[in-house]
Ligand code: 5GP
């Protein structure tokens with residue numbers, strides 16, 4: 001059992017609701033969503049920040065780019081925010097790099 005919560009999710013030791021997976025990335029619903037459909041995209045390799053990955057997290061950005069509009073469509077959201085809390089001082093709580101896809105709805109006061 002790893003002490004990284006997202007590695008435990010990748011190892012199926014903690015259940016998650018997956019929405020996308022390929023060789024390098026996994027995407028699943030956030031357990032404490034900021035909005036309906038709030039999704040996290042993570043690299044399958046453990047790295048605290050995307051910059052710690054050899055390719056700078058290229059696959060995570062690519063999955064996020066492709067998945068974000070589909071995520072918004074799936075919950076009928078007209079817009080979305082993408083977020084990356086990179087480092088503790090930036091608000092990163094889980095030390096396994098991840099991108100947030102947060103669908104936004106009319107009048108929900110969205111925005112960073
Ligand atoms: P951070 O603040 O590190 O950018 O965001 C971490 C995110 O991971 C939070 O939005 C939090 O709700 C989510 N999270 C933390 N633990 C779990 C978990 O065990 N399962 C899922 N699905 N999401 C989690």
Ligand code: ZN
Pocket residue numbers: 004005006007008045046047095096
């Ligand atoms: Zn990890």
